Amino acid sequence: MGGAGSSSNIINYADSSAETWVSGQSNLLYVTSWNGTLTTGGGTDQLIFGSQPTRPLTTSELNQIKFVNPVGLAAGTYDATILSDGEVVPTSTVFVPVPEPGTYAAGGTLAVLAAWWEWRRRRTKTQAGKIAVDGFRPVRERPTGLWPSRSA
Numbered sequence: 001m002g003g004a005g006s007s008s009n010i011i012n013y014a015d016s017s018a019e020t021w022v023s024g025q026s027n028l029l030y031v032t033s034w035n036g037t038l039t040t041g042g043g044t045d046q047l048i049f050g051s052q053p054t055r056p057l058t059t060s061e062l063n064q065i066k067f068v069n070p071v072g073l074a075a076g077t078y079d080a081t082i083l084s085d086g087e088v089v090p091t092s093t094v095f096v097p098v099p100e101p102g103t104y105a106a107g108g109t110l111a112v113l114a115a116w117w118e119w120r121r122r123r124t125k126t127q128a129g130k131i132a133v134d135g136f137r138p139v140r141e142r143p144t145g146l147w148p149s150r151s152a
Contacts, residue, residue, distance in 0.1 A: 010046040012046075013049045028066055030066050031067045031070075031080075034071065036089060037089070038072070038090065041087035048085070048086050056082070062079075062081065070090045078093065079093055
C-alpha cells in the first residue's frame with residue numbers, strides 16, 4: 001500500500017464469503033508499508049473486505065494476509081485481524097513462520113547422518129592409531145574355533 005509520505009490507498013472488496021481461498025504458504029497476500037490506524041482503522045491506508053456482521057473473512061483466510069513492515073510498528077511481518085467495519089489491520093503480534101514437517105524430517109536425517117559420520121571417523125582414527133612400538137600395525141587375531149586351521 002502507500003507507506004509514509006504517499007497518498008491514501010483504500011481498497012474495498014465486496015463480501016467474498018461465498019468464495020473459496022486456496023490455502024498454503026505460497027498463497028499469502030502480503031500488504032507492504034501499510035500506514036493506517038491499528039485499533040480503530042480509518043487511517044491513510046485501508047484494506048476492507050465486505051462488512052460485519054456477515055463475517056466476510058474466516059480465520060483461515062485472515063491467516064493468509066500478512067502485513068510487512070507496517071508504518072508505526074517495528075520492522076517485521078504481522079498477522080491480520082478484522083475490525084467490526086470489515087477493515088483488515090495488522091495485529092501487534094509478529095508472524096513467525098512454522099516449518100513444514102518435511103523440514104524437521106530432513107533436519108533429523110542430517111543429524112543422524114552427521115552422528116554416524118563422526119562415529120565412523122573416530123572409529124577409523126582409533127584403529128589407525130593402534131601402531132606397535134616397532135612401527136608395525138598389530139595383526140588382528142582370529143578367535144579360535146570359528147575358522148578351520150590352516151595346518152590341515
